[in-house]
Amino acid sequence: MGPRNSILVAGIVVVLALTFASEMSTVNAARFIVGDDKHWTFGYNYTDWAQKNAPFHVNDTLVFMYDPPSNLTHPHSVYLMNNLKSYLSCNLNKSRMVGNVIQGAGSGFEFTLKKRKPHYFACGERNGFHCTVGQMKFVITPRRPCRG
């Protein structure tokens, strides 16, 4: 085999390997409805839900579903808490809103886990009351995607 052919073969191998790798990560990425058929609601134990559905992986997607504000339903939202301390105390001061009160309507909104760090999710409504009393909080630390 000449040097030119070797380079060609090596190139094809690299392309195939990259294609395979990206397909594996797509195949392995999972989609979770937060709370399953309970969706994102007051009084459901999301710590328990997260423990039962662990482990989560980078590129997995969480789907938050909740009704928009109306006479019949309390509003909900989704925040990422700043750190463990604010998560534990449900202090929203330095949190970041990722889903407002209407974004959970219909088929909900999707949050893809991109980083291998703790994600402190909480409902931001009633100044932390849904987080404290309503148990609308959970932590997820995604793992590296598994390949096969």
Ligand SMILES: *[C@@H]1O[C@H](CO)[C@@H](O)[C@H](O)[C@H]1NC(C)=O
């Ligand atoms: C929620 O679930 C967690 C994990 O199973 C458990 O440790 C905790 O006591 C539960 N909280 C309540 C209020 O039941």
Ligand SMILES: *[C@@H]1O[C@H](CO)[C@@H](O)[C@H](O)[C@H]1NC(C)=O
């Ligand atoms: C996550 O998905 C993106 C786009 O599909 C991909 O480029 C990236 O490599 C994936 N991340 C991991 C850690 O697999």
Ligand SMILES: *[C@@H]1O[C@H](CO)[C@@H](O)[C@H](O)[C@H]1NC(C)=O
């Ligand atoms: C919601 O409340 C408003 C005003 O109080 C009322 O006019 C309306 O009929 C209520 N809608 C429902 C669906 O109960």
Ligand SMILES: *[C@@H]1O[C@H](CO)[C@@H](O)[C@H](O)[C@H]1NC(C)=O
């Ligand atoms: C949140 O910030 C406000 C305004 O700066 C402050 O008054 C309040 O004490 C803070 N709350 C907590 C729980 O730290």
Ligand SMILES: [Cu+2]
């Ligand atoms: Cu809520």
